[in-house]
Amino acid sequence: MPEEKPLHKCTVKELREIAQGIEGLQGITAMKKEELLNAIRVARGITAVKPKDKVIETIGEIKRQIQSLKEERESFRGKKDLAAVKRLRRKISRLKKKSRRIAKQSE
Numbered sequence: 001m002p003e004e005k006p007l008h009k010c011t012v013k014e015l016r017e018i019a020q021g022i023e024g025l026q027g028i029t030a031m032k033k034e035e036l037l038n039a040i041r042v043a044r045g046i047t048a049v050k051p052k053d054k055v056i057e058t059i060g061e062i063k064r065q066i067q068s069l070k071e072e073r074e075s076f077r078g079k080k081d082l083a084a085v086k087r088l089r090r091k092i093s094r095l096k097k098k099s100r101r102i103a104k105q106s107e
Contacts, residue, residue: 015033019039
């Protein structure tokens with residue numbers, strides 16, 4: 001039997017098929033996706049997993065993070081830890097892209 005994909009990734013049609021197999025569930029065809037998810041989770045005894053809230057950062061916060069990472073990177077350069085330098089360079093690059101994206105949205 002193939003593994004079932006996570007419930008939140010299932011389509012409404014797939015969720016209805018899953019719900020059909022659960023005894024005592026009624027009104028399945030009238031339910032929306034969230035209602036189906038909750039009904040299936042309750043029937044299976046699964047606690048609802050709340051998605052992470054997106055954290056909105058300001059450009060100033062991101063620039064402070066970049067500055068601290070640059071200082072950390074320099075200390076690793078002195079220690080000749082090239083793997084850590086490479087990791088920090090990538091983090092800095094991602095943060096720069098993020099700050100440019102935020103700046104572009106606020107225009």
